[in-house]
Amino acid sequence: MLTKRIIPCLDIKNGRTVKGINFVDLRDAGDPVELAAKYAETGADELVFLDISATEERRKTLANLVLRVAEKVNIPFTVGGGISSVEDVDILLKNGADKVSVNSSAVKNPDLINELSQKFGAQCITVAIDAKQISGQWIVHLVGGKVPTELDLFEWAKEVEKRGAGEILFTSMNNDGTKDGFANIALKKLSEDLNIPIIASGGAGNIQHFVDTFKEGKADAALAASVFHFKEIEIPDLKKELADQGIPVRI
Amino acid sequence: MKIAIIDYGAGNIQSIKFAVKRLGFEAVLTDDAEEIKSADKVIFPGVGEASSAMKMLKSTGLDKVIPLLKQPVLGICLGMQLMCEYCEEGDTPGLSIFDAKVVKFDNTVKVPQIGWNQIYDLRSDLFEGVNEKEYVYLVHSFYVKECEETICSTEYGVEYTSAIKKNNFYGVQFHPEKSSKAGEKILENFLKLEK
Numbered sequence: 011m012l013t014k015r016i017i018p019c020l021d022i023k024n025g026r027t028v029k030g031i032n033f034v035d036l037r038d039a040g041d042p043v044e045l046a047a048k049y050a051e052t053g054a055d056e057l058v059f060l061d062i063s064a065t066e067e068r069r070k071t072l073a074n075l076v077l078r079v080a081e082k083v084n085i086p087f088t089v090g091g092g093i094s095s096v097e098d099v100d101i102l103l104k105n106g107a108d109k110v111s112v113n114s115s116a117v118k119n120p121d122l123i124n125e126l127s128q129k130f131g132a133q134c135i136t137v138a139i140d141a142k143q144i145s146g147q148w149i150v151h152l153v154g155g156k157v158p159t160e161l162d163l164f165e166w167a168k169e170v171e172k173r174g175a176g177e178i179l180f181t182s183m184n185n186d187g188t189k190d191g192f193a194n195i196a197l198k199k200l201s202e203d204l205n206i207p208i209i210a211s212g213g214a215g216n217i218q219h220f221v222d223t224f225k226e227g228k229a230d231a232a233l234a235a236s237v238f239h240f241k242e243i244e245i246p247d248l249k250k251e252l253a254d255q256g257i258p259v260r261i
Numbered sequence: 262m263k264i265a266i267i268d269y270g271a272g273n274i275q276s277i278k279f280a281v282k283r284l285g286f287e288a289v290l291t292d293d294a295e296e297i298k299s300a301d302k303v304i305f306p307g308v309g310e311a312s313s314a315m316k317m318l319k320s321t322g323l324d325k326v327i328p329l330l331k332q333p334v335l336g337i338c339l340g341m342q343l344m345c346e347y348c349e350e351g352d353t354p355g356l357s358i359f360d361a362k363v364v365k366f367d368n369t370v371k372v373p374q375i376g377w378n379q380i381y382d383l384r385s386d387l388f389e390g391v392n393e394k395e396y397v398y399l400v401h402s403f404y405v406k407e408c409e410e411t412i413c414s415t416e417y418g419v420e421y422t423s424a425i426k427k428n429n430f431y432g433v434q435f436h437p438e439k440s441s442k443a444g445e446k447i448l449e450n451f452l453k454l455e456k
Contacts, residue, residue: 011378011379011416012374012376012377012378012417013376013377013378013396014376015375015376015377050441055376055377056376077275080275080276080279081279081282082279084280084283084438084439084440084441084442084444084445085398085439085440085441086398086400086436086439103273103308104273104275105275106273106275106276106279107273108273108276108400108439128310129309130308130309131308131309131310132373132402133308133373133375133400133401133402134273134308134400176373176375176400177373177375205368205371205372206371206372206373207371207373207375207376230371230375230376231376260377260396
């Protein structure tokens, strides 16, 4: 049976992980490659690297990082952050990324999704959507959730699927950082409206939240950052509990 | 040992090269027919869309080279699909090494299938030391139907061929280079096959 995926997300700036990462047994917790290898060993199903650099050399630094990750890590990984062209994607895939995720650039230029899907195949194109629920309506936001658009989450998600996205990474800005659980009602609707996999993001605080997002939110995968980085949740414990509650996971 | 990875412009082949390296071997990426023919093992990768991948193969003449290879050949993902008789994707005739057809998952399941699924009914030297129902990483929208050459199966709405073998030709739908330790074992078994 196809299993539900657990995906740690690493924020990257200038080739290094950002945010305090509390891995005492790592030589260098700032080294994304070492951290990624550690996650792969402990049972992560996939990894996401989100680049938040804003320097001139960011493309080169990121490509170099991707190459180093591909060299060491034996599970799939997705790279996102600032990707806005076919060339950007080409470089990352050639260096060993399995998938890329596009966000703002897809909203600004939706044709980009079609171009990327046709050129590289839908299976490696993830569209990330950040949305916030305002007066009952889920509105797509840009720039890490700061700038609202005119787009409705569910309409945009359907369009993204039609244009050739292979999966959707949905982050609820209402839940992100709260540690109160994932946005399961919206996730469930996305999962039922669409026929591509949905990754839940934003709100993970404890193991039960993951159980809920798979059972109630019908998510295909769940992504989290700080609960893993600060060892509040260990992946083997998480997977054991998911399995005990009847959710298919790879152990 | 000389290992050739066929380079015809198909997506993520670095990962395969690195996976081979982690097992202690070196592989060359090449589109040179002579180099491919003289290798001890050949890996035929593939990511992307079938008809454009086949076009790229034809433009280099490799579509004529691959079916005649005598050493162990491993097709991965789209590579495996292109070794079949026919791919529904882009209405593409394949290399006809395997007597099987490649069709799309129907819409009772999410397409593409992305993630870790199990392989079972393992019946090949490729799986020595690999457990029944082991998890491997798959990402695909089209699948190879069950056939006489099937050497293991996977279930996703339908039971389908996740690995296939005929003579010196092997194909796997999953990505051994991304399937953690199980994938490494399968890749290692392939690299250790006798000619």
